[in-house]
Amino acid sequence: MKMKTLPVALLALVVFAFTGQSHAATKCGANTGVTAKGKPIIVGGIHGNAPPGDFSASTDAAKAYFDCVNANGGIHGRPIDYRIENDQWNPELAAQAASKLVIDAGAVALVANGSFIEMAVNAGTYKKANIMSMAAACAISECFESSNIVSTNQGPLPSNLGATQYAQEELGSKNVGCIGLNIPNNGPWSCKASIDLMKARGGSGSMALLNPGAPDVNSALLEIISNGADTILMNLPAGLAIAVLKAAEEQDLRDQYVWIAPTPLYDLSVPKALGKYWDGKVFVNAELAPFQIGGPDAKNWKAVMDAYAKPEDPRDTFAQSGYLSATFFVKMMLAMNPKDIDNRAKVTQAIKNISGYRSDLMCGPYYVGDSDFHMPNHAGYMVQIINGGFKIVRECYEFDSAYFKPHIAIEKKLGLR
Amino acid sequence: MRNLKHLNWMIYLIAMVAIVLFLGSGKPIKIVGLFFVSGLAIGSLYALGGIGIVVLYRATGVLNFANGAAGAAGVMLAWQFADWGIWGPFTWLVAIFVALIISLVYGRLIAPLLAWREPVVKAVATLGFALIILGIVSFIWEDDPRKFALPSDKIGVYILGLRVTVTRLIAFAASICIVIGIYFYLYHTKVGLQMRSLANDRDLSALLGIPILKVETIAWGISGVIAGFTGLMFGDLIRLEPFVITFMVIPSIAAAVCGRLDNLILVLIGGLSMGVIESLLTLSQVFKGVRPIAPFVIAAVVLLWYQRGRRLTFSGTD
Incomplete structure (x- = not known):
């Protein structure tokens, strides 16, 4: 809540400025400490944020992680250009957002999407465009019962x-x-x-x-x-x-x-x-590890949020799942042949090939597979x-x-x- | 004319009894009683909102969609102060004061600019104002789980098997007291007479020398105080979500329409009836899906019934 976080953020800024202390150590992507350069890799994200609900925590966290990755070697030296759209719980805007990211911008994948609306509207578009959405804040059946959407969160x-x-x-x-x-x-x-x-x-x-x-x-x-x-x-x-x-x-x-x-x-x-x-x-x-569980990923999530997210960005379950989707995406991209990372079809296939990724934030393994339904997180x-x-x-x-x-x-x- | 009034009341009573019997058929009386009282509780909130709208409409001719938003801003600030540990009664006064100021700002600065426009234009302008307030409130207080509670929530009495808190009784009693208070104010004070005159014919009232700005400012002030109190009740009894509180104005307007934007007693009865019917619809497997539209269907039916060869509700001069 802004009225609470603003003074805290200002205080943190002052303390940081005067003490020169750095954030807790973060570990992101290749973790080289070298800023990524070159042609950006376009990745999209769609959230819903308008009264009565704000699902932007997942894309906030994914952005924080991608910023961290870009400061640490990016994807094979190239930065991620993460473009976020807000569907405002409006089906028309949700379709426009997908069109903007998938068709106009030519994104290779969508990461950390979070909405009540977007998945129902765009599931067919993603299938037709052969693009995968590695979502993070899903709440409706289409998100879990579609060929081209897979989420780190469980949904209801x-x-x-x-x-x-x-x-x-x-x-x-x-x-x-x-x-x-x-x-x-x-x-x-x-x-x-x-x-x-x-x-x-x-x-x-x-x-x-x-x-x-x-x-x-x-x-x-x-x-x-x-x-x-x-x-x-x-x-x-x-x-x-x-x-x-x-x-x-x-x-x-x-x-x-x-x-x-x-x-x-x-x-x-x-x-x-x-x-x-x-x-x-x-x-x-x-549906994800409670905050008191301090595994390596849980600690890194907090460190990344502290270092790269805004102070007012939520530190909640959707922020965890957004971070997770982003880390799995980066891990998969780093494992790809650098020549293929601009090729959407090959990125989509690589995402579908994901199997057995593990994190202390999730109870079970994360996988995608080639099917018309995806619900890897069910523990x-x-x-x-x-x-x-x-x-x-x-x-x-x-x-x-x-x-x-x-x-x-x-x-x-x-x-x- | 009197016979027609009696006929209307007879039809209303018969319709209500028939609806209660139809929706409650086959259910234990205790269960029907629970839903009936629960419906009265929510209906009193519709009525409370509707009364605030009608009070202003009668004096200024403005159908104020911003009432809910003003109440929402007030109760959010009250919650914020309470969260900071400030003394409860002070936070309640703050809520009412904030709604009063918002109402007066609109009434003094914006409403006079639209004084000669069509009633629909005036109403739409308040809707725009409501959305601006909602935007500001949503910007300051991001979506977060919150609860606003009054000390009277802790005390309750059982009515037909349902525990009803004193807060709900206060909301119910306030609806009745406001109706009585406004009635006496309108019919037994000079300003009340001037308000009625304004509502009847603004042009003629101006020619007669009625201080229009002063009278309208008082009306906006009264409306703001009622909006602040209503916001406190909605924040406590519905939930502390600015969006929900702001748009409680919609069923409240349905209640106001039941009183033809004129008769406060009918607004009260209309609001209570809407709440009861909406609640009892839950008992029907067939009709429970239409619960959200129940207030508007009722308002439409009432409007059609009263419009038989009579003046148009929104123009007021037909």
Whole structure:
């Protein structure tokens, strides 16, 4: 938030100027310490940023990493020209952004895209143009069920499954009520998977759908309760989920139900926003490594953000996934023959050949493959909101669902299992 | 005429009972009661927003789309001050003061320039102003999870099985009190008389020597205070998202249309009815998908019903 971060940023600038201290050591790409020169390699990124949501964290983090790579030898000595477009949640603008980057600018790939809209609009364009989008902030089915889009984040479906599975196994849940967005390729799609999981395990489930701008969240809560739910799954953006929890707090429903949520509630602002009433009562699935896990990539992500991102750029899950998509892209490009890195078809093929990339930020291996669906990230952590922060209650675990059968078959074929 | 009024009320009551029975059929009374009270709670917010709009419209002829944005700016600043640890009641006053200032700035600086334009032009100008305020608020406070709470959230009473907080009761009571207060102000004070005169015929009022700028400034001020209070209620009872609070003005206008932008009691009843019907629609597997459009369908039906051979709501002189 600008009013908070501005003084901090100014203070940091003053301290930096007077002490001459450098940032924590970063490790990016070839890590040569030499600034890349020559003809830039054009890479695109599309995010959605307009009220009521900002998905720019993924492209912010990717830009920070690419800037770091450019300062450290680039891709075979050449810099990455990362061009970011904002779809403003407008399908027409999303199509224009893709056209600008893919057709006019001739980008070799798209990296760290994050939107509710862009993937649904442009999946066909990417296929037709034979370009891969290594997305990072996906929330709709088209992002995971298209040939030319692959994301490092999980989206709502796996994250819901992770939360539901944990609640069923550890918290005694028998009937899960999923409150989701009334967007066909988001809420119903992702809630249904959790309901199917409960049914497969002898339980039951139902869903209630809310419009993103709906003022009355209490009706959805009452609907789920009247369906006999013992567990409330808040498959919603953080702001709406907080509104649901506030409606529940009004009615003092905390101790009568189990409260679970996918990743959007894994945000450092959430525990404070919820207050003491919910302390220890809300369980959240984290689709990437929780912030307290300090592996080499997690540390490098923070260092890169401190050194190359703006102070006000978020340090959240989407920033992690944007950084991850960028690192995987750079790793793949560095492994390519330098003569081929301007050839989109060869870059696309190289991305599809990615298999077994690992990071401490992700529980499982990252791969792409040549298929009409991609969801490499389907394992995660479970955390509990407690003492004003998050406590890990379950380390990396794989989500159990029939939905992943085809994905697991590909992983076996690639030798990742 | 009186018979026609009675007929309208009879039709309304029969329609409401029929809707409640239809949507609640086959459900336990306790469940229907829960949704009914929940609907009243949200409906009182529609009514509150609608009342603020009608108060200004009656005095100035301006349908103010910026009411929600002014309230949003106020409650965001109140949250910011509360986050910095400033004393709660002071932050609430700040919220109301900010909305008051925004309203007065528009009322004194922009509205007079459009005084002789069509009502639709005036309304669209306020929509532009609302988007400017929303843009500034969104620039200052980036999208981030936040919660605005009042101490009255902690206290509640059970009504038909649903726990209702004192904050909701305050919002409900405030709607009624504002209706009564504005009624007495308009009909028992000199400025109220001048406001009614302005609303009736601005040109003639000017010829009669009514201090138009002064009277309109008072109206904009009252509207700003109501917008600030409404913003506090929306921030607490809906959620602290400037976009959502700003566009609460849309169902609020639907409530205002139920009162033909004129009758505050009808605005109150219209808002409450919208909330109840919208909430009860959740009980129907067939109709729950149309919940978001319910307020506007109701407003359209009411408008069509009242427009039978009568004056046009937006021109006011037909």
